[in-house]
Amino acid sequence: MANMEYNVPSERWPVHPETATAEGKNKFVGFWIFLAGETVLFASLFATYLALKDSVPSDDHLLASELFHLPLAFVMTMLLLTSSLTSVYAIYHMRNNNFQKMQLWLGITALLGAGFLALEIYEFVVYVGLGHTFRSSAFGSAFYFLIGTHGFHVIVGLIWVTLLILRNANRGMSVYTAAKVNTFTLYWHFIDVVWVFIFTIVYLLGVL
Amino acid sequence: MAEMNQEVMTKSQLEYLRNQRTKEMRHQLVSFGLMIFLTFMAFILAASDVPAQFTIPIVLGFAFIQVILQFFYFMHMKDNGHDFAKLLIMTGMYFAIAFVVCMIYIVWIGAPIE
C-alpha cells in the first residue's frame, strides 16, 4: 500500500499542490473536460427553456414577466457570487499550506451555498402556490428542469464539500487532499458561471 | 502517488511565492468587485424602463464579461498549463451558442428571414 505524506512542511510544499502528483494532474485535466461537457449540457437546457418560455395551455397560467421577482434573484446571485470568492480564498490558503484556514473558508462557502439553496426552495414554494408547477405547463416543466438541474448541482456540491471538510478534518493537508479540494472549487465556480447565465437569461430577460 | 518532486525551498523563495500569491489574491478581489458591479448594473437596467432592444445585448454582454472573469481569474485559466481547458471550454461555448441560437431561431420563431 502506498503512503501519503500529510502536513508537509511549507518548504517542501509544492507550488501547485493540486497538480503535484500524476493523479492530481489527471483529475485536473479530466475535470476540465467534464466541465466542457457540462457547458453543452446546460446549453441544451437553456435552448429547451427558451423554446418553451411562456408556452402555456391557457390564459389563466402566469407568464415569466408576471412571475419573476428580481430582488430575490439579486440576493441569490450575491450569495452565490460571494461563495465563489470564498472558495478562491480556500485555494489561496491551500497553496500557502494553511490547512485550518482552508477548512474555514470551505465551511463559509458551504454556508453561503446553503443560503442560496434555501432561497431557491422558498422561491419554488411561492411559485407552486401561484399555480406554476412542474406539471402545469410546458413553460413550468422547462423552468423547473433548468433551475432544478442547477439546484441539483448546488445540492451535490454542498454534500461534496461537507464530506470533504469532514474527511479531511482528521487527516490534514496532503497533495491528495489538495487535488480533491481543487476539483471541488472548479465545480463550484462552474455552478456560479451557469447561474450568471440563468439570472441573465431567465430572470432579467424574463421580466422585460 | 506520494511522489512530490518539490525541491526544498529557501526562506526567501517561500517569501517571494507568498507575495506573488497575495498579489494574485488582490487581482481576484478586484475581479470580484467588477463582477458585483456588473451584476448590479444588469439588475438596475432590467428593472428600469430602458427599451428592451437596448437592454438585452448589454445584459448579455455583462454576463459574458462576468463569465470570462470567473474562468480566467477564479478558475485560474489565465495560468500556464490550461491550454486544453481553454480549448475545450471555448469549443463547448461555441457549440453552446450554436445550439441555443439554432433552437431559438428554428423552434421558437421559425424562419424569420423570408
Added chain:
Amino acid sequence: MAQTSTQKKGVGSVIWEYLTTVDHKKIGILYLIAGGFFFALGGIEAMLIRLQLAVPNNDFLSAGLYNEMITMHGTTMIFLAAMPLLFAFMNAVVPLQIGARDLAFPFLNSMGVWLFILGGIFLNLSWFMGGAPDAGWTSYASLSIDSPGHGVNFYALGLQITGAGTLMTGINFATTIITMRAPGMTYMRMPLFTWTTLVAAILIVFAFPPLTIGVFLLIFDRMFGSNFFIVEAGGNTIIWEHLFWIFGHPEVYILILPAFGIFSEIFSVFARKRLFGYSAMVFATLLIGFFGFMVWAHHMFTVGLGPTANAIFAVATMAIAVPTGIKIFNWIATIWGGSIEFTTPMLYAVAFIPSFVMGGVTGIMQAAAPADYQYHDSYFIVAHFHYVIVGGVVFGLLAGLHYYWPIMFNTMLNEVLGKITFVLFVFGFHLTFLIQHFLGLWGMPRRVFTFLDGQGYNAANMISTVGAFFMAAGVIILLINIVMTLVKNERVGTDPWGDGRTLEWSLPLPVPYYNFAQVPLVRGLDAYWIEKNEGDGKMMPAESIEDFHMPNNSIIPLIMSLGLFIASFGALYFADGKDWAIDAVSALDAKPWALPVLVIGLGITFVSMGVRSWKDDLGYYVTKEEIKKDLEELERGAK
C-alpha cells in the same frame, strides 16, 4: 493484489477479478464479450426483419412486433454493439500505443463498462416485461409519447444508463491521451488510432450531454408528468428531434473515426509503408469532428425548417466530404507502391474503401435538401446508412478483431477461416444493401412491416434477404474461428504480424499487467518501426527500473451501476395509474412500491459515491524486484 500469470486460480476468483477489475486490458475483454453478445442479438433481430420482408404480404412478424424489432435492432447495434466494441479495442490498445500503464481514471473505466452492461441488460429486459420499445431508434416524441405500455420507458432509462457510462469513458480517454503519453510521444507522433480515439472521445464529451437532456425530457414526460412534448400543454415535439440529432450526428462520427483509425494502422502495417500524409490525416480527423456538430439538421430537412436553415445545413453537410475525401486518397496513396500482404485485416481494409465511398456518395446526394425530399423515409436512406455503418464501422470492427486479437488473447485467429468470413460477409453485405438503393428509388418506404404484391419489390427484397443470410453465415464462421482459436490456444510471441510499427507491438505477449516494465522513449512516428530499422529492435527505456504504483481493484463501480439499474425499475413503473400520467400508462394498475425502489436505488449509488470519496485509495506499488524477476523470465523465454 499483484498476481503473476503462473498462479492457477479458481473460477470464482477469476469471476471476482473481472467484477472488480480496473485493468484496461481486462475491461477491454469485458467490452468485447458484452458488445459481441449484443451484436449477435442485434444481428438476430436483423435476420427476423429480413425474413419478414422476404416475400410480400408476409405475416411472419406482426406489425407491432416488427416495430419493436426495428427499434431494438437500431438501438442495440448503435449503443450496445458498435460503440462498446470500439471501446474494447480502445481499451486494449490505446494505453499500449501511448506507453501508459493504465488509463487516467481506472475506476471510472470500470464504472463505464458496468453502466453499459447493466443499461444494455435493462433495455433488453423489455422483451420479457411487457414489450420492447417500438418508436424507432430515433424515438421521435410524437410517437414515443403515444406508445402504450412501458416499452419506451425501457428505451429512455436504458439509454440514460449506458449514456452515462459512455460519457465517463469519453472523458477518461481524452484525459489519458492528453496527460499520459510516454516521453517523446508528442501529439504529432501519436499513432492514428490514438488520434481518432482522442477526437472521438472529445466528440462524446460534447455529444452525449444533449442526449442526456433529451432523454431526460422524455423520461419526465413519460414517467413524471411534465409537458415538454405534450402539445396541449404548450409542449413542442421538435425539441426532441433537435436534441436527438445534435447528439445523433456526432454519434456517427464517434463510430466511424475510431474505425478510420484502425484502418489507418492496418494499411500502413500491411503495405509496410509509413502512412501517407500523416499530418493531413490528423487535420482531416479534427475537421470531421468539428463539422460533425454543425450538420445535425440535415436529418430534419423535411420538418419544415425553412429554406434558409435547410440551405445552411446542406452546405455544411457537403463540406464534410472534403476531409473524408482527403482520408480516402491518403489511404490509397499509402497502399500505392507498398509491399502489400493480404491478411484478413488488410482484406477488410481494402474492401472498406469502395464500400464506404459508395455510402459517402449517397450521403452527398441526400445533403442536397430538395433531393432529400424524394429520398426521405425510403429504403434509399436505409441503404445509405448501412453502407457507411456496416461498410465503415463493422468492417473496421471485424478488421480490428483479427488485427488486435493477439494483443488481447495472445493467439492468432485462423487466417483461412478469417478469409472465408470475409468473402461471405462482404459479398452478403453488398447483396443485401446495394439493391435497397433501388428499392428506395422505386418508392419502397422504410419502417413499414410489409409490402403488397405486384409493386415490383418482390425480387429485390428476396435478393436482400438472401444477402443477409450470407452475412449471418460469415458471422457464424467467425464464431467457429474464435472458439477453435481459444481451444487450441497456440501462444504467439512479440510482434506476431511481423511488421508492427507502433508501441503496442513492442510488448511481450501476454502483456504484463503493468504493461511497460520501463516507460519507453519514443523517437518518432511509428516508434517501434524506427527502433527496428535504426536501433536494436527494442524500445529504449526512458527511465531506470523503479517502483511504480498501480490502482487497486474495486467492487464499488459495479455497486454504483447496480444502484442506477435498480432505481430505473422504480422510475419505470412510477407513473402507472397516476391521474397526471400520459394516456399510455394512466390506465395501468398503480404500483405503490415504485417510489421506494427508485429512492433505494439512487441511495445505493450516492452512498457508494460517498464511500468512494471518503476512503483514501492510493493504489499499491509494483516493486523493482518483481519487475527484474519478470524481465529475467522473459529473457529466458526468449532463449
